Amino acid sequence: MIIYLLCLILFCCGLYCILRKRNIIKIILGIIIAEYAVNLFFILVAYRMEGRSPILSSEVEIVNMVDPLPQALVLTAIVIGLATTALLVALAMRIYEKYKTFDITKIKELRG
Amino acid sequence: MTATSNILPLFVGISLAGAFLTSIVGKKLKWLPDLMGSVTTFILLGLSLIAVRIVATQGVLVYSVGSWKLPIGIALVLDGLTVFMLITVNLMAFFIAIYSINYMERFTSKWKFYTLFLLMVAGMNGVVITGDMFNLFVFLEIASVASYALVAFGTERHELEAAFKYTVMSTVGSLFILLGIVFLYSYTSTLNMADMANILAQKSASNIIIMVSVLFIMGFGLKAALVPFHAWLPDAHPSAPAPISAMLSGILIKSLGVYTLCRVFYNIIGINSSLSLILMVLGTLSMVIGVFLAIGQWDFKRLLAYHSISQIGYVILGIGLGTPLGMIGGLFHLFNHSVFKSLLFLNSGAVEYATGTRDLQKMGGLMTKMPITGTTSLVASMSIAGIPPFNGFWSKLIIIIACVQANRLGYAFWAVLASILTLASFMKVMKYAFFGKLREKWNKVEEVPVYMKLAMVILALICVFGGVLLIYNINEFFLKPASDVLLEGTKYADIIFKGIQ
Numbered sequence: 001m002i003i004y005l006l007c008l009i010l011f012c013c014g015l016y017c018i019l020r021k022r023n024i025i026k027i028i029l030g031i032i033i034a035e036y037a038v039n040l041f042f043i044l045v046a047y048r049m050e051g052r053s054p055i056l057s058s059e060v061e062i063v064n065m066v067d068p069l070p071q072a073l074v075l076t077a078i079v080i081g082l083a084t085t086a087l088l089v090a091l092a093m094r095i096y097e098k099y100k101t102f103d104i105t106k107i108k109e110l111r112g
Numbered sequence: 113m114t115a116t117s118n119i120l121p122l123f124v125g126i127s128l129a130g131a132f133l134t135s136i137v138g139k140k141l142k143w144l145p146d147l148m149g150s151v152t153t154f155i156l157l158g159l160s161l162i163a164v165r166i167v168a169t170q171g172v173l174v175y176s177v178g179s180w181k182l183p184i185g186i187a188l189v190l191d192g193l194t195v196f197m198l199i200t201v202n203l204m205a206f207f208i209a210i211y212s213i214n215y216m217e218r219f220t221s222k223w224k225f226y227t228l229f230l231l232m233v234a235g236m237n238g239v240v241i242t243g244d245m246f247n248l249f250v251f252l253e254i255a256s257v258a259s260y261a262l263v264a265f266g267t268e269r270h271e272l273e274a275a276f277k278y279t280v281m282s283t284v285g286s287l288f289i290l291l292g293i294v295f296l297y298s299y300t301s302t303l304n305m306a307d308m309a310n311i312l313a314q315k316s317a318s319n320i321i322i323m324v325s326v327l328f329i330m331g332f333g334l335k336a337a338l339v340p341f342h343a344w345l346p347d348a349h350p351s352a353p354a355p356i357s358a359m360l361s362g363i364l365i366k367s368l369g370v371y372t373l374c375r376v377f378y379n380i381i382g383i384n385s386s387l388s389l390i391l392m393v394l395g396t397l398s399m400v401i402g403v404f405l406a407i408g409q410w411d412f413k414r415l416l417a418y419h420s421i422s423q424i425g426y427v428i429l430g431i432g433l434g435t436p437l438g439m440i441g442g443l444f445h446l447f448n449h450s451v452f453k454s455l456l457f458l459n460s461g462a463v464e465y466a467t468g469t470r471d472l473q474k475m476g477g478l479m480t481k482m483p484i485t486g487t488t489s490l491v492a493s494m495s496i497a498g499i500p501p502f503n504g505f506w507s508k509l510i511i512i513i514a515c516v517q518a519n520r521l522g523y524a525f526w527a528v529l530a531s532i533l534t535l536a537s538f539m540k541v542m543k544y545a546f547f548g549k550l551r552e553k554w555n556k557v558e559e560v561p562v563y564m565k566l567a568m569v570i571l572a573l574i575c576v577f578g579g580v581l582l583i584y585n586i587n588e589f590f591l592k593p594a595s596d597v598l599l600e601g602t603k604y605a606d607i608i609f610k611g612i613q
Contacts, residue, residue: 018284024276031283038290045298070297073246077290080253084283087260091276098269107273110347 003044011037024092024102028085035081039074046070116166119159120175120188123198123241124251126155127234131227138223145226146213152230153206156237160198167195168589172607174243183304189243189608192593197240197371199590200447204362204454205233211458211567212355214560215465219353225265232258232359236367243608245293245303252289252335252368256282259364263352274351281344285334292327295320306608309380313602321381328376329390336369338428339398342421346405349420350413350470354461357413361420362454366446370427379597379604383434391432396526399425403533412460412470412545415537416453419496422530423449429527430511431598435518439595440587441510448503448578452495455571459489462560462568463545472541477550481557484565486546488572493542495575497535503578 014037017030046067054065092102099107130152138145166173173190176182209229216222235255242248260282264275297303299320300311312321330341337345345365349357377383377391402422409415427449430442462485463478464470479486495504508531515524559565581590597604 015284018280027280031280034284034287038287038294041291042294045294067301069303070294076246076250080250080257083257084253084260084279087257088276088279088283091260091264091272091279094264094267095272095276098272107276110270110273110277110351 004041007037007041007044010040013037022103022105024095024104024107027104028088028092031088032081032085035077039077039081042070042074042077116170117173117175117190119163119166120173120190120241121177122159123156123237124234126159127152127230127237131230131234134223134230135227138226145223149209149212149226149229150206153202153209153233156202156233157199157206160195160202163190163195163198164589166190167192167593172610174608183302183307186247187243187304187306187608188241189305190241191597191604191607192595193371193374193597194240196443196447196590196594197367198237200450201233201236201240201363201367204359204450205229207567207571208355208358208362208454208458211358211461211564213563215355215461215564216353218465219265225262225353228258228262228265229356229359231255232262232364236363239367240371243305245296245305245308247303248372249286249290249293252372253286255364255368256286256335259356259360262356263348263360265353265356266351271351274347278344278348281334281341285331285341287331288327288334289331292324292331295324295327299324305375305380306605309382309602309605310609312381313605325377325381325387328373328381329394332369332373332376333394334369336365336373336424336428337398337421338369338394338424339401339421340394342398342402345421346414346417349417349457350411354413354457354464357417357461358454358457361417361457362450365420365424366427366450370424370431370446373428374431374598378601380602382602388432388434391428392520392523395425395428395430395432396523397425398422399429399530400526403530403537407533407537407540410472412463412472412475412541413457414470415472415541416456416460419534419537420449420453422534423453423496425530426508426511426527429523430507430514433511433514433518433520433523435514436595436599437510437517438514439598440591441507441514443594444581444591445504445507445511447581448495448507448575451571451574451578452492452502452504455488455492455568455575456496458564458568458571459485459492462564465560465564466557467554472544475545475551476548476554477546478554478557479546480550481554482546482559484559484569488568489546490542491572491575493538495578497538498531499535501579502575503581504575506579506582 014030014034021027048066051064051066054068130148134145134148175188177186216225232255235251238251260279264271300308302308334341349360399422402418406415406418427442427446430438495502498505498508512524512527
């Protein structure tokens with residue numbers, strides 16, 4: 001149980017980073033942390049203590065296998081996360097070119 | 113699985129193929145991206161019209177990707193609601209693609225625009241057609257990532273700022289959705305929506321379901337820009353190029369937000385009175401707060417963006433009511449809103465194209481110089497404000513009647529009030545932008561090129577004759593099957609499993 005709580009704390013760290021930090025790069029890091037917390041949680045949900053890899057063969061009896069599906073799904077989620085992160089970093093670079101700062105309190109031209 | 117169900121993967125496949133071809137050949141051949149954009153979306157529109165006929169004659173179609181036996185493999189499902197959304201998405205995408213031919217001349221590298229545009233269409237079609245929870249998340253992300261890049265397409269100061277804000281907010285929304293899917297998977301050990309619904313129906317109510325519902329309301333609510341989660345929309349939608357604003361406001365928030373909310377809450381988790389109350393309260397809040405924020409805006413596109421929040425509120429209110437009439441009203445308003453809001457954004461794009469400004473105070477008297485833009489904008493404004501006989505009137509009327517029928521007079525009152533305020537704010541738009549005295553400096557303004565006019569005129573015609581969809585014979589094929597899917601609730605699962613055999 002404690003491991004799920006640690007996962008939750010990691011997720012909250014990420015959210016705190018997104019909501020409270022003023023530096024764009026730190027916000028991006030917050031997103032990455034929150035994303036990894038969700039991915040980790042997904043893997044942990046499917047994991048079994050002392051489980052074996054889910055490979056079907058005639059010699060071994062089918063007991064106590066780790067659920068392989070979440071692992072495949074998390075791979076997809078990581079790739080999606082990569083795309084989002086790459087896009088965010090590209091945006092951050094462009095923003096720095098235009099505004100000469102990473103501070104979001106100074107990048108506030110849209111209001112109303 | 114029958115032969116006709118082979119049509120299902122085409123909706124995603126064709127748009128992905130279009131995006132791929134545009135990205136590899138478009139850089140060399142200057143004429144190709146325009147053609148690819150229009151032709152691909154036209155084929156998709158044709159296919160969705162064929163799909164209406166198929167669903168009317170054969171019922172629900174199920175396709176299993178890679179011929180894996182369901183519910184293990186990924187399912188694609190074509191039912192009434194899916195067909196309804198497919199038509200809405202592809203109809204708008206087609207006209208917006210035609211409009212972009214002229215409008216996007218102002219930007220360099222048109223092929224990048226069309227690649228992202230078609231990717232976004234592929235993502236939206238995928239979200240609508242999939243019958244698998246994780247697959248839904250993947251398509252949702254495809255559409256979202258394409259839209260982040262498109263919001264930043266101009267790469268000016270405001271575009272970048274808006275795109276950053278939008279990306280951060282929307283990614284957080286996606287994380288909540290993924291977390292919800294993780295909880296659902298660990299509880300039911302399946303990802304197939306129909307299978308999930310079956311298993312959830314057998315298990316008794318549990319706290320996990322409440323947790324999942326909250327996560328989904330936050331996640332999909334962020335994508336649909338319901339009121340506590342709306343902060344990104346008024347920045348992101350006006351900053352994008354006009355055709356993309358039209359796509360985002362017209363169909364993206366609906367297929368990624370409203371459709372997914374309906375599907376998950378009605379067909380998988382199963383609606384109950386507290387969920388429906390939450391939906392109705394969120395809808396009413398969006399409706400009223402959106403319109404109050406809109407009324408003070410002077411930026412044409414920003415004003416329209418706030419109205420999107422308000423109109424999505426109507427859709428959610430109608431669907432949240434849960435009565436047959438409310439469903440039809442909500443879905444009909446979804447279709448109508450995508451038509452007239454796209455049209456209004458295209459109008460604002462046309463004005464910007466001709467005059468170079470979005471500030472309503474600097475315009476004036478443009479009706480004499482741009483008669484077609486002015487007239488179509490007048491039609492769309494009257495539709496959104498709910499003036500008979502335009503389409504917006506009928507759907508708002510149905511929603512209000514449904515509220516009264518369900519004895520929810522308070523909600524009906526707010527719906528009428530929001531409608532009156534909408535009328536007031538669009539009278540302001542018309543007065544400042546198109547009527548009144550022509551300013552000296554707009555004397556040389558010319559009407560926009562032919563393709564832009566074509567797209568706007570056809571959308572305006574749909575606005576005028578949209579009420580026809582309510583006539584019994586047409587309603588039977590278009591709106592009724594869609595609302596039936598929602599009304600069936602979790603019986604959806606049985607219907608899908610019947611479709612598999």
